[in-house]
Amino acid sequence: MRIAISGTHCCGKSTLIDEFLITHSEYTHEPEAYETMQDELGESFAAEPSAEDFRRQLEHCVNRLEQYRDSDNVIFERCPADYLAYMLALRDLGRDSQASQIAAECVRTVRSEMKGVDVIVLLRLQEQDFDVSNEEDPELRRLVDEKLESILIDNQFDLFSDLLIIEPLGSTSERLQALEAVLR
Numbered sequence: 327m328r329i330a331i332s333g334t335h336c337c338g339k340s341t342l343i344d345e346f347l348i349t350h351s352e353y354t355h356e357p358e359a360y361e362t363m364q365d366e367l368g369e370s371f372a373a374e375p376s377a378e379d380f381r382r383q384l385e386h387c388v389n390r391l392e393q394y395r396d397s398d399n400v401i402f403e404r405c406p407a408d409y410l411a412y413m414l415a416l417r418d419l420g421r422d423s424q425a426s427q428i429a430a431e432c433v434r435t436v437r438s439e440m441k442g443v444d445v446i447v448l449l450r451l452q453e454q455d456f457d458v459s460n461e462e463d464p465e466l467r468r469l470v471d472e473k474l475e476s477i478l479i480d481n482q483f484d485l486f487s488d489l490l491i492i493e494p495l496g497s498t499s500e501r502l503q504a505l506e507a508v509l510r
Contacts, residue, residue, distance in 0.1 A: 329445045329447065331343055331402065332408050332446050332474060334467045338501065345502050354401070356400055356401070359382075363383065375466075377413045377416050381428050411477055412470055417429060447494060447501070447505055452496075492505070
């Protein structure tokens with residue numbers, strides 16, 4: 327099964343994946359593109375993110391998705407829709423004049439690559455998640471959360487037809503239980 331943990335930054339994706347992998351060693355972990363591109367490939371990103379940065383990350387994500395077959399057990403930290411959500415949030419915040427064009431160019435890619443995922447676990451911001459430092463860009467964080475709801479729950483861009491999406495609430499252990507229920 328190909329599972330993607332989706333959500334804005336600092337919402338518990340890595341924590342959930344770490345807990346999941348403790349009891350599911352048969353799964354391969356694919357870290358989010360940003361980390362892999364920086365840590366393993368030596369790429370650098372500006373302090374202020376751009377839509378082009380997110381396009382590059384989307385391309386990396388797509389490349390990794392295409393490395394797996396339907397029968398592989400893999401858990402991805404982010405799905406293609408995450409990168410689109412960031413592009414759209416930058417557009418709405420007026421932080422990148424090219425974000426609208428780049429996002430529009432990426433919709434077809436995202437639509438095509440969502441077929442490489444069987445289940446998306448969308449981690450929404452919860453009340454306890456709202457107290458973060460300004461370094462985490464709370465405004466961008468909240469808007470990406472809203473964009474992911476529009477993209478994944480409302481299927482704003484008609485990206486998929488029969489994709490299972492769950493929105494587990496609560497603590498990490500409660501979120502893990504919801505994911506475990508899907509696997510059964």
